[in-house]
Amino acid sequence: MSDNRTESIINLEKSFQTAFRTFRKDINDLFSDDVPANEFAVLNLLKDKDFLTASELAAEMKVSSSHITGVTDRLIKKDMITRERSVTDRRIVYVKITEKGHSVAEKLASIRHEYFKEKFSALSDEEVERMIDYLNRMV
Incomplete structure (x- = not known):
C-alpha cells in the first residue's frame, strides 16, 4: 500500500471517529430527557418487532x-419494557415493549431523524446516495 493511501486511510479513520463521537454525543444530548442512546436502540428494535429474546437483541445490536x-x-424500571416467559417453553424469556416504551421510541426516532436530516442537509441527493453506497460496501 502506498504511503499516500496509508495516510488517507488514517485520515479517514480519524474523520469516522470524530463524526461518530459527535453524532453519539449530540443524540445523547437530544435524548437526555428520556433515555440514553443505548436504551433507545433496544426500544427502537422492539417497536418494530414487538418482542425478542435477550440473545436476539444482543445479536441485532x-x-x-x-x-x-x-x-x-x-x-424495566422505567416501565418501557417487560420480560415474559414463553408459554410453550418456560426456558425462553421474551423482552416486550410497553405502550410507554413504544411512545418514547416513536418520539425519539422522530428526533433522531430530524437531527440527521439537518446534519446531511449540506449534501446533495447524489452525495447522500454515494455515501450510502460507500458505507454499504464496507459492512
Whole structure:
C-alpha cells in the first residue's frame, strides 16, 4: 500500500471517529430527557418487532448479552419494557415493549431523524446516495 493511501486511510479513520463521537454525543444530548442512546436502540428494535429474546437483541445490536441485561433492567424500571416467559417453553424469556416504551421510541426516532436530516442537509441527493453506497460496501 502506498504511503499516500496509508495516510488517507488514517485520515479517514480519524474523520469516522470524530463524526461518530459527535453524532453519539449530540443524540445523547437530544435524548437526555428520556433515555440514553443505548436504551433507545433496544426500544427502537422492539417497536418494530414487538418482542425478542435477550440473545436476539444482543445479536441485532452486536453487543454482549451482559450489556443487554443491564440495559433491559433499566428499561424495566422505567416501565418501557417487560420480560415474559414463553408459554410453550418456560426456558425462553421474551423482552416486550410497553405502550410507554413504544411512545418514547416513536418520539425519539422522530428526533433522531430530524437531527440527521439537518446534519446531511449540506449534501446533495447524489452525495447522500454515494455515501450510502460507500458505507454499504464496507459492512
